[in-house]
Amino acid sequence: MSWIIASKDFRTYRKKKNVIYALFVVPFLVAILITAVIGYVGTRSSTRTTPAELVVLLPAFLFIYVILAAYIATPISSYTIVGEKVEKSLEPLLATPTTDSEILLGKGIAAFLPPLAALWGGSVLFMVLMDLTTESKLGYYYFPDWSTALVLLLLLPVALLMSVQMNVIVSSRVTDIRAGQQLGALSVIPFAGLYVCGELNLINLGDTGNLLIVVSVLIVVDILLFFVSRATFRREEILTKWK
Amino acid sequence: MAIATNPVDAARFLYSHACATLTLRCPRVGIETKGLTRKFGNLTAVDGLTLTVNDGEVFGFLGPNGAGKTTTVRMLCCLISKTSGEARIGDYEIGRSEDALKIRRLIGFVPDNVGLYEDLSAYDNLDFYGKLYDCTETQRKENIQRFLTMLGLWEKRDVMAGTFSKGMKQKLAIARSLVHEPKLLFMDEPTANLDPESAKTVRDFILELKKEKRTIFLNTHNLDEAQRICDRIGILSTKLIATGTPQELEMALSSGGGSRKTIVLLQEQATDALVAGLRRLSGNVTTEGNKLTIELKDPEKENAAVIEAIAKGGGHIESVTIVGASLEDVYLKLVREGES
Numbered sequence: 001m002s003w004i005i006a007s008k009d010f011r012t013y014r015k016k017k018n019v020i021y022a023l024f025v026v027p028f029l030v031a032i033l034i035t036a037v038i039g040y041v042g043t044r045s046s047t048r049t050t051p052a053e054l055v056v057l058l059p060a061f062l063f064i065y066v067i068l069a070a071y072i073a074t075p076i077s078s079y080t081i082v083g084e085k086v087e088k089s090l091e092p093l094l095a096t097p098t099t100d101s102e103i104l105l106g107k108g109i110a111a112f113l114p115p116l117a118a119l120w121g122g123s124v125l126f127m128v129l130m131d132l133t134t135e136s137k138l139g140y141y142y143f144p145d146w147s148t149a150l151v152l153l154l155l156l157p158v159a160l161l162m163s164v165q166m167n168v169i170v171s172s173r174v175t176d177i178r179a180g181q182q183l184g185a186l187s188v189i190p191f192a193g194l195y196v197c198g199e200l201n202l203i204n205l206g207d208t209g210n211l212l213i214v215v216s217v218l219i220v221v222d223i224l225l226f227f228v229s230r231a232t233f234r235r236e237e238i239l240t241k242w243k
Numbered sequence: 244m245a246i247a248t249n250p251v252d253a254a255r256f257l258y259s260h261a262c263a264t265l266t267l268r269c270p271r272v273g274i275e276t277k278g279l280t281r282k283f284g285n286l287t288a289v290d291g292l293t294l295t296v297n298d299g300e301v302f303g304f305l306g307p308n309g310a311g312k313t314t315t316v317r318m319l320c321c322l323i324s325k326t327s328g329e330a331r332i333g334d335y336e337i338g339r340s341e342d343a344l345k346i347r348r349l350i351g352f353v354p355d356n357v358g359l360y361e362d363l364s365a366y367d368n369l370d371f372y373g374k375l376y377d378c379t380e381t382q383r384k385e386n387i388q389r390f391l392t393m394l395g396l397w398e399k400r401d402v403m404a405g406t407f408s409k410g411m412k413q414k415l416a417i418a419r420s421l422v423h424e425p426k427l428l429f430m431d432e433p434t435a436n437l438d439p440e441s442a443k444t445v446r447d448f449i450l451e452l453k454k455e456k457r458t459i460f461l462n463t464h465n466l467d468e469a470q471r472i473c474d475r476i477g478i479l480s481t482k483l484i485a486t487g488t489p490q491e492l493e494m495a496l497s498s499g500g501g502s503r504k505t506i507v508l509l510q511e512q513a514t515d516a517l518v519a520g521l522r523r524l525s526g527n528v529t530t531e532g533n534k535l536t537i538e539l540k541d542p543e544k545e546n547a548a549v550i551e552a553i554a555k556g557g558g559h560i561e562s563v564t565i566v567g568a569s570l571e572d573v574y575l576k577l578v579r580e581g582e583s
Contacts, residue, residue, distance in 0.1 A: 015362035
């Protein structure tokens with residue numbers, strides 16, 4: 001049932017091309033811009049980066065995709081419930097034999113997969129461009145490595161899932177799409193904080209052990225958020241109190 | 244399985260087997276409520292509603308805005324909870340969480356706001372709902388084609404619902420509610436805001452559904468529509484004021500002290516003297532060209548005096564007709580009484 005709801009949302013996205021463009025533009029643009037900056041800086045004698053500096057910079061830049069994960073899903077996921085309510089399509093959907101969990105899971109899947117595809121696509125482009133730009137200086141292709149694989153295949157999806165779930169909760173509580181998007185954007189704060197902690201050497205995000213701990217914590221948070229979203233999804237309130 | 248050894252046992256076995264199969268395939272979908280109440284804070288939206296809607300009946304639910312019609316439908320569709328009282332649909336109980344999904348599977352619902360997915364085609368809208376009701380692909384294809392054809396939308400099946408006119412959207416919403424072939428259909432003002440032609444198409448379609456013996460619970464403001472379509476009518480103004488067939492309600496008003504009218508067509512325009520003569524018989528006489536409308540308590544007895552008065556006033560009668568209270572009269576009287 002959840003997959004049916006998600007598939008319907010995917011079909012809707014296909015008709016809303018702007019949503020898809022907006023989703024894919026940022027990760028790809030980030031890849032191109034950061035590579036351009038690194039390439040430009042590398043060619044100037046005054047700011048030339050050493051290989052040792054590059055090895056620190058590259059994983060830090062890749063972490064930008066984790067921060068993006070927390071923000072990029074906001075327009076879609078904060079729209080999920082409140083959007084259906086505003087378009088008046090929620091009442092007939094709630095009258096079908098679907099459970100709250102099925103609706104929330106379906107909405108979650110629909111808000112999770114397209115941003116994940118955009119982020120993975122953007123990060124692959126980032127790695128390819130960065131390898132091509134830095135290979136002459138490093139003498140080898142920096143990407144991919146185990147730490148990168150961990151960030152992209154584990155940390156990024158669980159971070160995105162957390163953002164999506166937070167936004168779905170916000171979406172089922174607010175009565176206005178703009179309010180949903182404003183509040184949903186707050187989900188970026190924990191990841192920005194994590195990035196800053198990494199930069200301040202409070203946590204070494206290049207360390208596989210540390211990354212696994214962060215991923216484990218986020219998985220627990222994701223599970224808890226699903227139960228919170230189920231508990232806060234009140235059909236009756238949505239139908240009778242929202243205007 | 245026991246094998247029947249004589250024809251009587253065999254017949255009994257076959258009969259019970261057929262009944263069981265029919266019960267499974269055609270679940271009972273009658274509605275029964277007892278003291279059904281819904282409050283929103285201090286406001287009582289529906290107050291002690293006791294009602295029965297039989298299988299295969301088209302039941303019209305009339306009432307002014309804010310009377311509690313939509314709240315009632317939402318409670319019966321398990322969309323919102325009841326505050327107190329009981330309600331059943333067939334064998335299932337409203338308010339029991341384990342019955343809610345079964346009830347929703349059994350019913351179709353046309354909300355007052357159509358709520359279509361405007362970026363999806365008409366076909367995709369229906370297909371999505373068919374899937375949510377676990378219809379097989381063949382069932383979905385057949386039902387979508389059937390209902391879109393019946394409603395004149397089959398040619399537009401690949402067109403985005405967002406480009407449809409209001410009438411077309413309403414028809415599509417009705418088709419959506421039927422895609423899983425429910426035996427019980429709740430319709431919340433399906434012809435509101437439609438142009439006369441679209442409203443007629445929708446009404447005709449409801450009559451087609453009536454022929455298929457579906458149970459239909461129709462919320463409406465439209466008295467004429469209720470009179471034409473519904474087997475029985477309930478008038479709600481937070482409390483249920485009256486129920487009955489349209490004829491029963493009209494009769495109840497007429498025999499319960501409500502006035503009826505005699506309409507007299509004259510060959511010429513009524514003179515002032517003639518009208519003054521009639522006003523001695525009834526306080527309420529109106530003229531419209533050569534048509535006289537005289538409100539009387541008992542027209543059968545009083546018409547002789549009316550005819551005599553017209554003859555004395557020099558009028559020449561073309562025809563005399565007795566008209567009972569209309570459903571509109573009944574509705575207005577009952578709602579005003581309910582409000583007071």
